[in-house]
Amino acid sequence: MVSRWTKPPFPKGTYYFSGNEAAGEGAMAAGCRFYAGYPITPSSELMERMAFRLREVGGVFIQMEDEIASISAVIGASWAGAKAMTATSGPGFSLMQESIGYAAFTETPCVIVDVQRAGPCTGQATRVGSGDIMQAKWGSHGDYQVIALSPWSVQEMYELTLLGFNLSERYRVPTLVMADEAVGHLRENLTIREKVEVWEREKKRGGCPFGTEEQGDVPPMPAFGEGERLLVTGSTHDAFGFRKTDDPEAHARLVDRINQKILKNRSRMVETEDYFLEDSEKAVVAYGFTARTSLYAVNHLRKEGMKIGMLRLKTLWPFPEEAVTALGKRVKKVIVPEMNLGQVAGEVKKFCSCDVISFNQTNGEVIRPETMIEVLKKI
Numbered sequence: 001m002v003s004r005w006t007k008p009p010f011p012k013g014t015y016y017f018s019g020n021e022a023a024g025e026g027a028m029a030a031g032c033r034f035y036a037g038y039p040i041t042p043s044s045e046l047m048e049r050m051a052f053r054l055r056e057v058g059g060v061f062i063q064m065e066d067e068i069a070s071i072s073a074v075i076g077a078s079w080a081g082a083k084a085m086t087a088t089s090g091p092g093f094s095l096m097q098e099s100i101g102y103a104a105f106t107e108t109p110c111v112i113v114d115v116q117r118a119g120p121c122t123g124q125a126t127r128v129g130s131g132d133i134m135q136a137k138w139g140s141h142g143d144y145q146v147i148a149l150s151p152w153s154v155q156e157m158y159e160l161t162l163l164g165f166n167l168s169e170r171y172r173v174p175t176l177v178m179a180d181e182a183v184g185h186l187r188e189n190l191t192i193r194e195k196v197e198v199w200e201r202e203k204k205r206g207g208c209p210f211g212t213e214e215q216g217d218v219p220p221m222p223a224f225g226e227g228e229r230l231l232v233t234g235s236t237h238d239a240f241g242f243r244k245t246d247d248p249e250a251h252a253r254l255v256d257r258i259n260q261k262i263l264k265n266r267s268r269m270v271e272t273e274d275y276f277l278e279d280s281e282k283a284v285v286a287y288g289f290t291a292r293t294s295l296y297a298v299n300h301l302r303k304e305g306m307k308i309g310m311l312r313l314k315t316l317w318p319f320p321e322e323a324v325t326a327l328g329k330r331v332k333k334v335i336v337p338e339m340n341l342g343q344v345a346g347e348v349k350k351f352c353s354c355d356v357i358s359f360n361q362t363n364g365e366v367i368r369p370e371t372m373i374e375v376l377k378k379i
Contacts, residue, residue: 002200002202003166003198003200004198004200005195005196005198006031006195006196006198007194007195008025008028008029008192008195008196009028009053009056009057010025010028010029011192012192012193012194013191013192014189014190014191014192015192016187016188016189016190017154017187017188017190018154018185018186018187019115019154019179019183019184019185019186020042020043020044020045020046020049020087020115020157020184020185021045021049022154022157022190023046023087023157023158023161023177023179023184024049024050024053025049025053025158025190026157026158026159026160026161026162027050027085027111027161027162027165028050028053028057028059029162029192029196029198030083030161030162030164030165030166030196030198031083031165031198031200032059032083032084032085032111032165033057033058033059033060033082033083034054034059034060034061034074034083034084034085035047035050035054035059035060035061035084035085035086036061036063036064036069036070036073036074036077036084036086037050037062037063037064037067037070037086037087037088038063038064038065038066038067038069038070038088040067040088040091040092041089041117041125041126042089042115042117042125042126042181042184042185043087043088043113043114043115043184045185046087046113046115047063051063060077060082066095067086067088067091067092067093067095067096068096068099070086070088070092071086071096071099071100071103071112072099074086074110074112075099075106075108075110078103078108078110079108079223079224079230080223080224080225081223081225081226083109083165083169084110084111085110085111085112085113085165086110086111086112086113087112087114087115088112088113088114088115089114089115089116089117089125090116090117090119090120090131090132091119091122093112093114093132093135093139094135094139096112097139097140098140100112100139100140100146101140101141101142101144102140102234103173103174104140104144104145104146104173104174104258105142105144105234105254105258106210106232106233106234107209107218107219107221107258108172108174109165109168109171109172109173109175109201110175111161111174111176111177112174112175112176112177113161113176114132114136114176114177114179115179115181115184116128116129116130116131116132116178116179116180116181117129117180117181118363119131123364124364126181127181127364127365128180128182128289128339128364128365128366129339129340129362130178130287130288130290130338130339130340131339131343131362133148133316133340133343133344136148136178136316136317137317142255143255143259144255144258144259145258145259145261145262145263145317145318146173146174146176146262146317147164147168147171147173147174147175147176147262147315147317147318148176148177148178148315148317149164149175149176149177149178149314149315150179150287150288150313150315150316151177151179151288151314152183152289152292153183153186153292154183154187154188154189154190155188155189155190155191156183156314157177157183157184158190160177160314161177162196162198164176164177165198165199166198167269169199169201170199170201170218171218171261171262171265171269172201172218172219172221173258173261173262176317178288178316179288180288180289182366183288183289186289201220201221202220202221203220203221203222203226204220204222205228207220208220208239208240209221209222209228209230209240210237210238210239210241210254211239211240211257212257215256215257215260215264216260216261216263216264216265217261218261219239236250236251236254237250237254238250262318263318266318267322269315269318270315270318270320270322270323271315272311272312272313272314272315272320272323273311273312273314274309274310274312275295275310275311276298276302276308276309276310277309277310277311277327277331279307279309280307280308280309280331281307281308281331281332281333282306282308282309282331282332282333282334282335282376282379283309283310283311283331283333283334283335284297284298284308284309284310284311284334284335284336284337284376285310285313285324285327285334285336285344286311286312287312287313287314287316287344288339289339289366290337290338290339290366291310291312291313293337293366293367293369293371293372294310294337294367294372295310295312296369296372297369297372297373297376298310298376300369300373301373301376301377306376306377308376309331311323311324311327313344316344319347319351321350324347324348324352325352325353327352328351328352328353328356329354331354332354332355333354333356333357333379334348334352334354334355334356334357335356335357335359335375335376335379336348336356336357336358336359337359337360337361337367337372338359338360338361339360339361339362339366339367340360340362341360342358342360345358357379359375
């Protein structure tokens with residue numbers, strides 16, 4: 001894997017951006033030069049920014065006829081050698097699931113920003129929700145892995161989109177930035193550094209694009225047009241891409257490898273943040289915009305003498321099971337507030353040995369600080 005420090009295409013400085021705009025700049029800083037998408041609230045501002053900014057940096061923007069075509073174009077662009085992305089929200093994310101499974105099975109690096117809204121179905125297009133978390137992991141059939149990140153600020157919309165590209169290129173896997181409407185439409189300061197670290201996919205002449213000798217390693221990825229004999233199929237294939245649909249060993253080996261290359265390297269990609277856990281008897285586990293509200297409530301209640309802390313999940317998939325397991329051993333109760341009916345709380349319960357309490361809100365509104373304070377006081 002080749003990494004380098006490079007100047008992003010937007011000048012160093014502090015700017016007043018929305019989260020969606022920041023995600024676009026983070027993508028271009030990572031080297032994204034292809035965007036295919038279809039407008040959908042509340043992610044459309046990201047698409048609009050890419051539409052005019054990609055022209056300025058020599059990239060390509062295409063508005064497709066729907067989300068199925070969008071993710072398909074992104075996969076094709078990636079195999080042509082480009083760093084490629086799209087953005088969407090719940091209904092469009094649902095339409096992309098078959099192709100996300102195809103990208104995982106063909107080990108195609110790409111980034112999808114999902115700015116979540118209140119669902120199911122069309123739901124409330126302009127309102128907030130966090131109902132796509134389990135879909136991000138299990139939306140396509142079969143056994144595979146993705147990487148999913150959860151930003152809570154405009155700054156992290158920039159940084160985690162950039163990181164998403166780096167992880168996607170490093171591990172040849174679809175990477176999802178699981179924002180929500182409140183973060184996508186939030187406006188606050190964004191600081192752009194003079195240089196950022198950018199990772200590039202590994203290339204090797206004559207290598208096996210779908211096989212490695214070591215478990216947990218990632219094979220090199222050539223592009224079409226570089227002189228390699230390249231076969232890409234969503235069917236079971238061997239190390240060189242040849243179809244092996246009747247070979248049980250080839251299928252088991254392939255499925256195991258695409259899972260293990262993520263699971264064996266999870267310590268390199270999983271990120272969490274601790275707040276006040278040293279003396280805490282209770283803790284909040286939160287992610288995304290809800291973590292902002294939760295931290296405010298935690299700070300408020302600590303001033304009143306409550307021994308409470310917080311664990312923030314910056315990575316949702318692979319799930320931070322080690323951090324959650326350790327938390328469950330040091331506190332008596334864990335509270336998981338979510339703008340869904342407990343999708344992450346179910347995962348927390350798998351790894352926590354203490355009481356886990358789920359607080360859910362699905363009315364299309366953010367969980368407000370006074371609500372969190374009241375909930376935590378009752379608990």
